[in-house]
Each structure stands twice: as structure tokens, then as C-alpha cells.
Amino acid sequence: MKPPGKFSLSKHSSKLQKLDEKIVLTLITFFGFLTRAVPSFYQRLWFDESTTWYISKYSSLQDLISGNYFYDPHPPLHYILTKISILLLGESEIALRAPSIILGTLTIIYVYKLAKVICKNSVTALVAAALTAIWPPLVWYSAEARNYSSLIFLNTAAIYYLVVIIKNNYKLTNYIKYTFALSLSWLTNFNALYLTVLLYMIFTNYKINIARYLNSQKTKGIVLSTFVGLAVPALWIFQFFVVSKVGLSSVAYARWIGKPNITEAFRTLSEQIIFGWADSLYPGVFNVLQIVSVLLILLLIYLNIRFVKTRLIVKHKELYSLALLTIVAPPVFARLCLI
């Protein structure tokens, strides 16, 4: 029989620790919310945000779902959320930015959950949440009426549920949540492509290589979920670019639309590589880096499949790092460069 005093103290301590952790997480989340909400009140809309306002206000829900809108080549989920926000809160800056602020704040909680499930350490998870609360690009994008904050949230959620499944929690609800998050992230922004890269890195980090992974009975559910998660956005993309061809008009760069000839196409392309688009918010060097990152990812996938038996892939950690860097660095540096 355990000594009663010792038993109650231990129980009390554990409860207190959990309570403390919840209080700290709540405070971090609230602070993260403030960092995102405060600038949204007094900053007027800038160039890109006015596109969100225009599309959300003047396109019907039916047009948004069917992809019948112009000026932006990305899928409609964020516009639908903004439309709802306009209906509920009006057309003020804070109303237009509300979806980004809410989802940006929820990202903090999901980063905490993700860190905890990976590291199994409360302090690490809280530090991760705190960094998310103040990380400049995340704060910036969460205070912007654009779809990047929603994308980051959905990506984080998808990765979290995938890691939960990989960590042997094969509940049906986890598969469903993963499928939804993956699908919705692709219906928010085409940069969800980079989620695929992150998912691939998770597979390799957990030493699950693709060939073995596909043969595993246990993890066939993940493959099926991923397939279902990508099917709906794939149909939408097909409609947007191939059937209605509306997407094509938004993708091409401004000057080339004005003068659709070969000389102008080359000029636009060279400017894109050398200078970047529109007064260099994303300089050309970033575009080159993104091309490099895609090539590296393809190389990694090839190496993983080619050398699956010899485990040569372990020796290519530098390539993973470089691929990750080239994906993460552009938005971070683009914003830091503005200082």
C-alpha cells in the first residue's frame, strides 16, 4: 500500500504541471493573437490584399466554388472564408483579415501539439509555440488579408495528424482529419505543393521509405487518405485550368498579357529570373532558389527509390537541409530584406 501523503502530492504535482502548461500555452496563444490582431486594426490594405477584397466582395459563392473569378490564380477557400467574414463583420480591414488572424493564431496551438507529439517534451513544445507566436513572417502573413496564413495553418494541421498516425495512433478520425487538412490546404493555395515536400521529409525522418511504405499493410490507410485528400483539389484544378481556362489568364504575368508575343514572353521571363515580379518583393533569386528546390526534391525522391536497399539516402542529409532551406529561406528573407 502506498503512503497516502506521497501519493496525493505526486497527483497534485502532476495536475498542477498540466494546469501550468495550459496557462502558459493560453498566454502564448493570446500574445500571438495580439501580435496578429493589433497591426490589422490600423494598417490599411495594401496591393495584394485589395485583390482579396475585390474577389470576395464581387464574386458570388457559386462563382468562387466553380473557379469563375479573375486576378488571382489560387483556389477559392480563403475567398469563401473572407466572403463569410464580410457578411458577418463588414468590409473593414480587420473583417477582411479576420480569417488570417484566427487561423494564424490556431497555428500556434497546432505547432505546440506537433512539437509535443514529436518531442514528448512540454518545454520544447511551449518554446515552439512561443517562436510561432512571434516569428516575423508568420505574424506578417497572419495580419494580411491573403491566403498564406490559412495555408500555413492547414499544412501544420495535416502534418500534425500525419505524425499522429505514424506514431501508431491509427484512429479513423485521425485519417479523416489528415485527409481534410491536406485537401483544404490545396484548395487554399497552390504552394501546398511544399506540403508534399514536408510530408516526404517526415516519411524519411521516421525512416519510412517509400517502397517499403507502400507495401505496409498498416500504412496503406495513409496512402489512401493522401490520394483522397488530393483528388478533390485535383478536380478543381482541372476545372480551373483545363475546362474553364479561367486560371490561365491570372497566371501569366502582366506585361506578357498586354503584349502576347515571343519577344515579350522572353522579356518577362528574363525579368522574372533576374529581378523578380513587381518591384522585387520576391526577387528573382528566390525564383531560382525555388526551381533549385524542386529539382533537389526530385533528386531526393529518385535517390530514395534507387538506393532503397543500400540506405544510401542517409548520406544525403545535406541535400535535405538544402532543399528545406531553399523553400523556407525565400519568404523569410524577402520580409527581412524589407527592413
Next chain:
Amino acid sequence: MIQPVFITRHILLTSIGVILLTSILLSNIKAIFQRKTLSYLSVIFVLTTLVFSTLYNYFTYKSYTTKATKTYLSENNYLDTLFIATNQISSFNLQYTLQREGFYEPNILSVSYNFDVAYGQIKERIKENHDKACLFNYFTSWGRKEYQLVTKLMERNGRNEFYNLKYPYGVSLVCFKN
């Protein structure tokens, strides 16, 4: 209009950053962090950058459109002015800003991305009964040559430049009056 100073700064800083980060990642990270002072310095550097960059968001005035239109309208009559936005998205930005300032029927002409078409559109509209015409620009690819052509067109129609506001992000308001 591309701003060379911004581009040079971007490319320079990005190159330095990417080279530094790549070299750190490619070198032996463990060996670097075994030196305590260096690891402390790295943590301090990262945290300081984070805090300062976050604070930077609070002091950056994103919408120079509001600044430009407010400055102009404090001295000029809105009804006399035809605002010419140099592309469609600029016109959305101007329309939203003017509406937020209380002008519910924004008098905006959004011209084509194609300068030849845009020139024709401006030519047609400046004959209307507006004392003033303002070119509103945000991130467009119009260069000095395009501006010179429009300025000459305005002069031929009896208008002269009297207002010229320029801000970062390629925001500018160039106005002509009778």
C-alpha cells in the same frame, strides 16, 4: 517601375543570408554548437532578429495609398479629379482606400496592362470635364518613357503636372491640372 536600389539590396542581403545559412547547414553543426559562447551568441542573434522583425511590423506603414490620397485630397477637390489607376489591381486598392475615406462613388479609370491600350484609354477619358487627372501607380511596369508619353498627352490637352507624390512599393500619385 522597377526600383534598382531595392533590387540591389534584396539580392545582396538574400545572397549573404543564403550563403551563410547554407554554409552552416553544410558544415558540422555539432562542432559549431559545442563551443558554448558561439551557441549562446547564435541564440541571442536569432531571438533579437525575431523580436526586432516582429516589432518592425508595427512600424511599417503598408498602405502608402492612403497616405498619398489623403495628402492629395487635403489640398484638392475629389469631385474635380479623375483618378487613373495604372492597372486593375491598383484600381481595386485605390477604390477600397477611397471608399474607406468616405468617397462612395470613386471616380477611377482602370487602364490596361498593355501601355498602348492604356494610352488610348487615357486619351479618350481626359477630354471629359475634369479639372484634374491623377495617375495612381502601384507596382506597375510603367517606366520613364511611358510617363513622358502620358505627360506630353496631358500637356497637349492643356494640363500640367502640379502634384508628384512618391512612396515605397512603387506607389506614386502624379497629378495634372488645367
